[in-house]
Amino acid sequence: MDVFRIIQKPLITEKSTALQEDGNWLAFRVHPDANKIQIKAAIEKIFDVTVLQVNTLNVQGKTKRFGRNVGVSKGWKKAMLRLKDGDKIEMFEGV
16 A cells, blocks of 8 residues: 555644644544554655554544434544654644
C-alpha cells in the first residue's frame, strides 16, 4: 500500500492538541486496512520523525435520522502516534 494512501488526514481536535502538549501524541485518520507497522513506516517516511508507539482504534459510524428514515455514517480508523522527544511535525505547530 502506498504511504500517501495510508495517512488520510490529521485530526486536530481539543483532545488531540492537549495530548500533543502533554506527551507528544498526534492523531491521524488512516486507511481502514492499514496496520500499526504500515502506519509507523508511513509517518516516519513522510515527516522524517521517530515514532515510539502506535495505538489504533476503529471509530463506528453514527446513526442519522432523515425524517422517518434512519441511516448510518461510515466508520473510520484512527491512529494515535507518540513521537520521540524533540521530534515535531510542522502542521501541528500552528494549532
